[in-house]
Amino acid sequence: MSDLEHENEHTADGPMRCGFVAVIGSPNAGKSTLTNALVGEKVTIVTHKVQTTRFAVRGVAIAGPTQIVLVDTPGVFAPRSRLDKAMVNAAWNGADDADAIVHVIDAGARVRLEQGEAKSGDRRMVEDDERVIEGLKTAGKQAILALNKIDLISRDYLLKLSQELFELGCYSDVFMISAKRGYGTDQLKSDLAERMPTGVWHYPEDQVADLPSRILAAEITREKVYLRLHEELPYASMVETEEWKRLRDGSIRVSQTIIIERDSQKPIVIGKGGSALKAIGEASRLELEEVMGCKVHLFLNVKVDPKWMNRRSHYTNVGLDFDA
Ligand SMILES: Nc1nc2c(ncn2[C@@H]2O[C@H](COP(=O)(O)OP(=O)(O)OP(=O)(O)O)[C@@H](O)[C@H]2O)c(=O)[nH]1
Ligand SMILES: [Mg+2]
Incomplete structure (x- = not known):
């Protein structure tokens, strides 16, 4: 048509x-x-x-x-x-x-x-x-x-x-x-x-969102970082999905990195004996499994990058204008 x-x-x-x-x-x-x-x-x-x-x-x-x-x-x-x-x-x-x-x-x-x-x-x-x-x-x-x-x-x-x-x-x-x-x-x-103007629908009737899976998964983990961590840390951090792989048994393997600005923030994200990172990972995995409708193996790393906020790709990947 x-x-x-x-x-x-x-x-x-x-x-x-x-x-x-x-x-x-x-x-x-x-x-x-x-x-x-x-x-x-x-x-x-x-x-x-x-x-x-x-x-x-x-x-x-x-x-x-x-x-x-x-x-x-x-x-x-x-x-x-x-x-x-x-x-x-x-x-x-x-x-x-x-x-x-x-x-x-x-x-x-x-x-x-x-x-x-x-x-x-x-x-x-x-x-x-x-x-x-x-x-x-x-x-x-x-x-x-x-x-x-x-x-x-x-x-x-x-x-x-x-x-x-x-x-x-x-x-x-x-x-x-x-x-x-x-x-x-x-x-x-x-x-x-x-x-709304008359016209053809932009999305199939069963589609509710349009973020690519990797970005959606990063957002879900970022939400858990925000919910779990206090002080200024959430604003100084971002999450990137590095690996997204469907395994033969139908489950998905996801590796993500929580990027922060300073070394001093690392112990906060990781928590005593890894407790904070574990809780973030657990909460994110549960939601990912619900969204994806399958088992998810989630691996979280923490990386310090003082310049992450000045890297163009972090903006363009999510449709933000780096030069705004
Ligand atoms: N009591 C109450 N809380 C609400 C209502 N709507 C949102 N909230 C709470 O307000 C807080 C902020 O909600 P968000 O939807 O994240 O607000 P937002 O405008 O998207 O915020 P940003 O993304 O930071 O700009 C959350 O704790 C919500 O649960 C409401 O109708 N009543
Ligand atoms: Mg919002």
């Missing part, structure tokens, strides 16, 4: 639609949690730490005759390092190419600040929200506001907050959601579906 015939394809529920939705916002606002909730499966990693997502990750949601390609992006913040710049650049690039933009705001952080009960990071979160709002205004773009984490705040505050934000003029709609609990996410999904 030619593309033209595809364009006009109808299903019993109406014309086929497909489009891209960029999910943008401050670090830790819940963008990845929302992406996973809309897809209905975990396609992008989530942690309680800021700057978890480092590059654009696609997840595919289906709503009747519509395929919604969600683009989970890194948070928008004041970049310092080369990696920061590439991440923020990737966030705005996602918004540039999208048919719709969802701006995720952590309602909890705003309310805590207003009530004088701010937790560490809340102030920065709100400053970064402003950065996104400024960016939307400068680009002349309208977004859909997803006021997230409503499970943490009272309804009175929520209505006031949504009104205040709506009056800024850069949002076409406001949805109050809890991405983590799934409140309001179905309504948001239906609304997004209606905004």
Whole structure:
């Protein structure tokens, strides 16, 4: 069938639609949690730490005759390092190419600040929200506001907050959601579906993600590094999959390296008697087995590379612009 015939394809529920939705916002606002909730499966990693997502990750949601390609992006913040710049650049690039933009705001952080009960990071979160709002205004773009984490705040505050934000003029709609609990996410999904242009689906109907296995596996291990290790270490580390081999018995052999910047970080990653590395490996292997649906043999190494953040291949491999 030619593309033209595809364009006009109808299903019993109406014309086929497909489009891209960029999910943008401050670090830790819940963008990845929302992406996973809309897809209905975990396609992008989530942690309680800021700057978890480092590059654009696609997840595919289906709503009747519509395929919604969600683009989970890194948070928008004041970049310092080369990696920061590439991440923020990737966030705005996602918004540039999208048919719709969802701006995720952590309602909890705003309310805590207003009530004088701010937790560490809340102030920065709100400053970064402003950065996104400024960016939307400068680009002349309208977004859909997803006021997230409503499970943490009272309804009175929520209505006031949504009104205040709506009056800024850069949002076409406001949805109050809890991405983590799934409140309001179905309504948001239906609304997004209606905004998608008619056209052929970009992905087969059973495909929910499109990261290559090696990168997906590296992300899963990186999530475990973030969850397990404290201090600044997670931000100073990355994970690379070196070997990915299907064995004759159907299992997969995966070798990965956790790359850190300094020798002094090595004992932290390895832990007493190797305990930290073992726990990271165990957690990652279990998830990999679930995702791959087979036995996985995972081997983790730790390598010190003070210059990893300045190596071009680490950026280009995941679609980041090294020169951003
Ligand atoms: N209580 C509550 N927590 C949430 C909700 N949505 C997300 N979170 C939590 O917020 C934290 C950050 O979630 P992420 O989805 O990783 O946030 P993100 O915006 O993708 O963050 P970065 O990738 O770092 O930019 C995690 O601990 C989530 O469990 C929510 O609706 N309610
Ligand atoms: Mg994220």
